[in-house]
Amino acid sequence: MQILVPCIDCLNQGSFDQNLDMVVLTYYSERSVTARCRNGHEITIVLRAQLFEILIESGANALLSGFTLEAAVSFATGLERLYEFAIKVFCEHLQMPKSIYEEMFKHVTRQSERQLGAFLFLYAVVTKSSYALDEKRITERNKFVHRGEIPSPLVAKSFCKKIFEEAGTLVDILNRQCFKSVQRVIADEVESRRKTAPSSRMTAGGPPFFSISTQNRGTFEQNLKALEGTRRLIAERQGSSRSQQISSYV
Numbered sequence: 097m098q099i100l101v102p103c104i105d106c107l108n109q110g111s112f113d114q115n116l117d118m119v120v121l122t123y124y125s126e127r128s129v130t131a132r133c134r135n136g137h138e139i140t141i142v143l144r145a146q147l148f149e150i151l152i153e154s155g156a157n158a159l160l161s162g163f164t165l166e167a168a169v170s171f172a173t174g175l176e177r178l179y180e181f182a183i184k185v186f187c188e189h190l191q192m193p194k195s196i197y198e199e200m201f202k203h204v205t206r207q208s209e210r211q212l213g214a215f216l217f218l219y220a221v222v223t224k225s226s227y228a229l230d231e232k233r234i235t236e237r238n239k240f241v242h243r244g245e246i247p248s249p250l251v252a253k254s255f256c257k258k259i260f261e262e263a264g265t266l267v268d269i270l271n272r273q274c275f276k277s278v279q280r281v282i283a284d285e286v287e288s289r290r291k292t293a294p295s296s297r298m299t300a301g302g303p304p305f306f307s308i309s310t311q312n313r314g315t316f317e318q319n320l321k322a323l324e325g326t327r328r329l330i331a332e333r334q335g336s337s338r339s340q341q342i343s344s345y346v
């Protein structure tokens with residue numbers, strides 16, 4: 097997973113060149129990354145993005161690259177991690193002490209079915225309504241995850257779109273009904289990662305394909321197109337860095 101960020105030191109020194117001083121950062125689950133700009137400044141970023149957001153982004157990247165099974169599995173896993181995030185938000189909203197939450201979560205952490213059960217009941221308690229679980233989508237997910245069925249691009253796209261829309265509806269409900277708890281859960285999680293990052297100087301929102309913090313989320317197709325554009329920019333940036341390196345060797 098990659099993002100393109102400006103070098104803050106170059107920006108502060110007034111020597112920033114939009115074409116040359118954007119830095120490509122590659123990150124994984126830990127969502128903190130350190131790199132150097134072409135002028136040697138160290139850049140460390142801790143992404144605010146939650147795991148479900150980057151799993152969905154990772155799935156979108158796989159879809160654009162033609163890896164349909166990887167795309168479907170990443171979207172499905174992203175939704176499961178979103179259920180986990182929602183459990184945390186609901187518990188925070190219900191003012192459950194952290195120690196009790198952690199003690200309870202130990203018993204469900206390894207089994208997604210137990211987590212789904214916990215999510216469904218907490219959702220009902222907080223929203224006073226039942227969650228519209230798409231059983232067909234779960235059957236489809238099991239074909240990919242457990243039976244290794246590789247979907248066609250058309251099937252994968254429709255499956256991923258369904259998850260994008262379900263996840264969008266859920267994060268909108270969380271923001272509407274538990275906004276303060278959403279912010280607290282994100283802040284706590286980012287803070288715990290900042291502590292383990294080598295020298296965390298800034299936090300960045302993270303990948304824009306799917307974000308709980310975005311107010312006007314585009315459609316699945318619009319965001320896929322935008323991601324395609326970002327990937328092109330990153331590829332161009334990496335191409336120009338490589339040619340700069342080659343010319344400095346000659």
Ligand SMILES: [Zn+2]
Nearest residue numbers: 103106133137
């Ligand atoms: Zn710099």
